[in-house]
Amino acid sequence: xxxxxxxxxxxxxxxxxxxxxxxxxxxxxxxxxxxxxxxxxxxxxxxxxxxxxxxxxxxxxxxxxxxxxxxxxxxxxxxxxxxxxxxxxxxxxxxxxxxxxxxxxxxxxxxxxxxxxxxxxxxxxxxxxxxxxxxxxxxxxxxxxxxxxxxxxxxxxxxxxxxxxxxxxxxxxxxxxxxxxxxxxxxxxxxxxxxxxxxxxxxxxxxxxxxxxxxxxxxxxxxxxxxxxxxxxxxxxxxxxxxxxxxxxxxxxxxxxxxxxxxxxxxxxxxxxxxxxxxxxxxxxxxxxxxxxxxxxxxxxxxxxxxxxxxxxxxxxxxxxxxxxxxxxxxxxxxxxxxxxxxxxxxxxxxxxxxxxxxxxxxxxxxxxxxxxxxxxxxxxxxxx
Amino acid sequence: xxxxxxxxxxxxxxxxxxxxxxxxxxxxxxxxxxxxxxxxxxxxxxxxxxxxxxxxxxxxxxxxxxxxxxxxxxxxxxxxxxxxxxxxxxxxxxxxxxxxxxxxxxxxxxxxxxxxxxxxxxxxxxxxxxxxxxxxxxxxxxxxxxxxxxxxxxxxxxxxxxxxxxxxxxxxxxxxxxxxxxxxxxxxxxxxxxxxxxxxxxxxxxxxxxxxx
Numbered sequence: 001x002x003x004x005x006x007x008x009x010x011x012x013x014x015x016x017x018x019x020x021x022x023x024x025x026x027x028x029x030x031x032x033x034x035x036x037x038x039x040x041x042x043x044x045x046x047x048x049x050x051x052x053x054x055x056x057x058x059x060x061x062x063x064x065x066x067x068x069x070x071x072x073x074x075x076x077x078x079x080x081x082x083x084x085x086x087x088x089x090x091x092x093x094x095x096x097x098x099x100x101x102x103x104x105x106x107x108x109x110x111x112x113x114x115x116x117x118x119x120x121x122x123x124x125x126x127x128x129x130x131x132x133x134x135x136x137x138x139x140x141x142x143x144x145x146x147x148x149x150x151x152x153x154x155x156x157x158x159x160x161x162x163x164x165x166x167x168x169x170x171x172x173x174x175x176x177x178x179x180x181x182x183x184x185x186x187x188x189x190x191x192x193x194x195x196x197x198x199x200x201x202x203x204x205x206x207x208x209x210x211x212x213x214x215x216x217x218x219x220x221x222x223x224x225x226x227x228x229x230x231x232x233x234x235x236x237x238x239x240x241x242x243x244x245x246x247x248x249x250x251x252x253x254x255x256x257x258x259x260x261x262x263x264x265x266x267x268x269x270x271x272x273x274x275x276x277x278x279x280x281x282x283x284x285x286x287x288x289x290x291x292x293x294x295x296x297x298x299x300x301x302x303x304x305x306x307x308x309x310x311x312x313x314x315x316x317x318x319x320x321x322x323x324x325x326x327x328x329x330x331x332x333x334x335x336x337x338x339x340x341x342x343x344x345x346x347x348x349x350x351x352x353x354x355x356x357x358x359x360x361x362x363x364x365x366x367x368x369x370x371x372x373x374x375x376x377x378x379x380x381x382x383x384x385x
Numbered sequence: 386x387x388x389x390x391x392x393x394x395x396x397x398x399x400x401x402x403x404x405x406x407x408x409x410x411x412x413x414x415x416x417x418x419x420x421x422x423x424x425x426x427x428x429x430x431x432x433x434x435x436x437x438x439x440x441x442x443x444x445x446x447x448x449x450x451x452x453x454x455x456x457x458x459x460x461x462x463x464x465x466x467x468x469x470x471x472x473x474x475x476x477x478x479x480x481x482x483x484x485x486x487x488x489x490x491x492x493x494x495x496x497x498x499x500x501x502x503x504x505x506x507x508x509x510x511x512x513x514x515x516x517x518x519x520x521x522x523x524x525x526x527x528x529x530x531x532x533x534x535x536x537x538x539x540x541x542x543x544x545x546x547x548x549x550x551x552x553x554x555x556x557x558x559x560x561x562x563x564x565x566x567x568x569x570x571x572x573x574x575x576x577x578x579x580x581x582x583x584x585x586x587x588x589x590x591x592x593x594x595x596x597x598x
Contacts, residue, residue: 311454329458329463329466332456332466333466333468336436336456336466336467336468336471337468337471339412339434339471341434341436341454342436342454342456343449343454343455343456344455344456344457344458345445345455345457346457362442365446366445366446366449369446369449369450370449372450373449373450373451373452374450374451374452375452376428376429376452377428377434377452379432380410380428380432380433380434381410381434382434
């Protein structure tokens with residue numbers, strides 16, 4: 001049934017061990033990981049001088065499967081609207097790399113993995129992570145794949161934060177950083193939402209101080225509540241109104257405390273579905289990385305990129321209240337003050353934060369235009385060696 | 386960069402005049418940059434860097450495809466995005482009459498860069514006066530809209546405009562009256578308020594010596 005699999009067709013997640021006891025990963029926090037496995041996918045073909053690669057950084061709950069189809073799945077990868085032949089990130093042109101984050105739970109090493117020192121799952125003994133640690137691991141994958149230079153690093157939400165961090169730490173690696181619906185510094189409200197999600201998990205009686213894997217149980221109630229609440233922040237009033245309004249879940253309303261409104265059924269489904277693909281410990285670790293992310297805090301933060309100017313595309317959606325346009329403007333303000341070439345757009349969309357995953361034509365056209373732009377900054381202070 | 390290319394190659398006529406007043410290597414902010422024609426030319430031929438501001442979808446994409454960095458913000462309310470003195474030149478081409486408060490926009494521009502280039506259609510141009518005498522609001526190539534559907538909120542003649550520059554502490558370094566075709570007029574300043582269809586102004590901060598630039 002090849003016809004079912006449009007776009008990239010069937011894609012496959014691979015795994016590679018990027019750090020081992022002989023070459024351990026030293027984290028920003030000082031801890032060391034003796035084994036780091038990374039799950040990744042690639043699409044398209046690397047060109048002869050290994051310079052047409054585009055790196056995709058996923059958001060909080062994404063995975064390596066960004067585009068194309070896994071056999072038997074009802075849906076393609078999470079960013080199939082963006083990536084594929086002729087699409088905004090055109091696989092006829094670019095060699096696309098997408099990996100699962102360190103600390104994740106979909107093939108890459110994370111707190112649910114086995115700690116080689118004990119033979120048991122890491123649990124809360126897994127070290128705290130930093131946005132820069134993700135970048136370090138991404139770079140190791142890039143080197144492993146023989147890529148010389150990245151045409152672009154692209155990410156939405158927490159993926160955009162990785163793209164930003166990467167561009168500031170190692171501007172020489174990339175031509176363009178695409179930062180969509182992201183933030184350079186979470187607001188108190190953002191942190192508050194994350195905190196409630198984590199509390200729901202930690203206070204679940206099955207959390208067992210993070211040792212639930214060994215005890216063959218899972219904090220499913222906590223994790224699904226965390227997801228339900230977070231999901232509300234990913235959409236918008238207008239989006240919910242259009243999708244559900246006050247429609248009842250069943251033909252007749254049945255007043256009581258069960259699922260009676262359609263929006264309640266939807267949230268319950270979101271919570272349940274999340275349990276099949278996500279781990280409570282990864283949720284704790286990854287949300288915490290975002291809370292502490294503040295890359296412009298250091299006065300010297302922009303020195304490296306100022307000397308080797310990356311091109312930026314920063315985008316927000318007007319109905320996104322999780323990472324609002326004001327948060328994108330903050331990024332633009334910093335980058336523009338450093339006299340970097342920055343393009344910024346606020347895209348109209350009623351669908352809130354999740355808009356970055358959807359087919360919104362002006363948004364996708366802008367990404368395509370930036371990646372394929374005819375830039376020649378030779379002779380200007382933006383020219384690069 | 387090809388420094389010997391004259392602005393007369395490839396550039397729209399009024400943009401040629403603007404380009405001639407932008408020193409090589411300048412950081413340029415172009416408010417209402419359209420499809421990025423001016424900035425793209427300045428980047429390629431004058432070693433400039435810069436940012437355009439535009440909101441029309443097709444023009445935004447055209448400018449981006451040319452490699453012109455482009456920021457989608459509201460000129461009336463969001464110019465605070467740019468730090469003081471973060472540019473050398475700010476260009477506002479045929480837009481001042483369409484912003485809500487020209488005085489506030491000019492003040493923001495003055496904060497962002499020491500040198501401003503502003504073009505403005507002249508409502509005192511004689512055919513407009515004739516139209517008014519005939520009982521109708523002016524319409525022309527420069528002012529093609531009906532009164533109810535025009536983006537132009539403010540109607541000023543050149544001699545109305547100039548006191549505004551003084552009020553916001555801008556000094557007129559140059560005024561270049563243009564013909565209806567966008568060329569500098571052969572007659573220069575002579576009778577400009579009556580005979581020029583539009584004018585380009587080069588402005589500097591009043592408290593600042595323009596030779597320092």
